[in-house]
Amino acid sequence: MLRGCVSLARGLRPGLRAAPHGAWPGPRLAAAPQPFWGHTAGFSQLGRPKDFALPNPSWSQDMMSLYNKFAEMAKDGTWKRIPSYDRSVDHLPERVRQAFKEVRQDTRFFLRNTDAEGIGFEYVMFLNPTEKRIVCLFQPGPYLEGVSGFAHGGSIAAIIDSTVGGCAIFAAGKVMTANLSINYRNPIPLGSVVLVDSKVDRIEGRKVFLSCEVRNVDGQTLHAEATALFIQLDTKTSQQQEACSP
Ligand SMILES: CCCCCCCC/C=C\CCCCCCCC(=O)SCCNC(=O)CCNC(=O)[C@H](O)C(C)(C)COP(=O)(O)OP(=O)(O)OC[C@H]1O[C@@H](n2cnc3c(N)ncnc32)[C@H](O)[C@@H]1OP(=O)(O)O
Numbered sequence: 177m178l179r180g181c182v183s184l185a186r187g188l189r190p191g192l193r194a195a196p197h198g199a200w201p202g203p204r205l206a207a208a209p210q211p212f213w214g215h216t217a218g219f220s221q222l223g224r225p226k227d228f229a230l231p232n233p234s235w236s237q238d239m240m241s242l243y244n245k246f247a248e249m250a251k252d253g254t255w256k257r258i259p260s261y262d263r264s265v266d267h268l269p270e271r272v273r274q275a276f277k278e279v280r281q282d283t284r285f286f287l288r289n290t291d292a293e294g295i296g297f298e299y300v301m302f303l304n305p306t307e308k309r310i311v312c313l314f315q316p317g318p319y320l321e322g323v324s325g326f327a328h329g330g331s332i333a334a335i336i337d338s339t340v341g342g343c344a345i346f347a348a349g350k351v352m353t354a355n356l357s358i359n360y361r362n363p364i365p366l367g368s369v370v371l372v373d374s375k376v377d378r379i380e381g382r383k384v385f386l387s388c389e390v391r392n393v394d395g396q397t398l399h400a401e402a403t404a405l406f407i408q409l410d411t412k413t414s415q416q417q418e419a420c421s422p
Pocket residue numbers: 202204212213214215216258264265267268285301337338339341342345352353354355382383405407409
């Protein structure tokens with residue numbers, strides 16, 4: 177099974193290649209609380225608060241097996257684990273966060289909206305900078321229920337949006353989702369593990385086009401497939417591989 181997972185992670189999307197990165201505040205948001213994911217620039221975790229994208233006791237054997245496999249592949253730099261925090265601003269490198277000292281303190285990143293382990297979004301993302309691709313290992317907990325026993329479609333959309341969003345940020349800096357189109361093919365059982373495999377297809381001016389597949393661990397079941405369009409908000413901050421620097 178694990179072999180299947182790895183081949184899935186490596187070869188699921190042979191057509192998908194390459195990309196850079198970035199983040200957000202848009203012109204229309206200038207007067208609003210500053211959004212920020214723009215800086216792909218540093219998936220760094222120096223001096224950061226709790227990193228949620230690390231194993232915890234709620235992770236199933238499948239989740240751990242996949243995590244260990246990707247961690248192994250990360251040793252040569254092919255893949256990079258993306259740290260994950262409970263506030264969006266904490267994803268920014270220190271030098272960038274300094275500019276956000278005035279942002280409100282009561283916010284919470286949607287996918288990390290609970291401290292309890294295992295009941296909500298359990299996930300970890302790995303970035304392949306060369307392929308401009310992010311694979312997210314996702315274990316939906318019981319608080320994500322939609323149809324009895326299965327993950328709510330909105331929660332699936334959220335994890336897809338964030339995974340392709342990570343790719344778009346990496347490729348283009350400050351971005352926002354303009355379009356997300358999802359075909360739900362098979363329900364995702366709560367507590368199971370799926371791979372959300374996303375990549376940048378192409379960039380045309382400010383438009384970043386991406387695609388994504390959600391499959392089970394052996395790759396045989398397609399749970400969902402999606403396409404997305406992200407719009408780059410600030411071309412001046414566009415960066416390419418800087419985000420990959422440690
Ligand atoms: C969080 C921590 C991150 C840390 C980073 C590292 C860690 C990575 C890990 C994890 C990453 C997590 C990432 C999360 C990701 C979540 C993202 C969201 O959910 S965003 C919320 C939902 N989206 C909105 O609320 C947008 C609302 N819409 C707007 O604000 C605007 O419409 C916007 C900015 C999208 C575009 O507005 P304009 O004024 O800048 O640009 P215009 O001129 O309208 O469009 C530009 C071009 O794009 C086309 N376009 C725009 N929208 C389109 C659409 N829906 N479909 C097709 N084309 C569209 C237009 O036709 C135009 O094309 P022509 O230049 O004329 O060829």
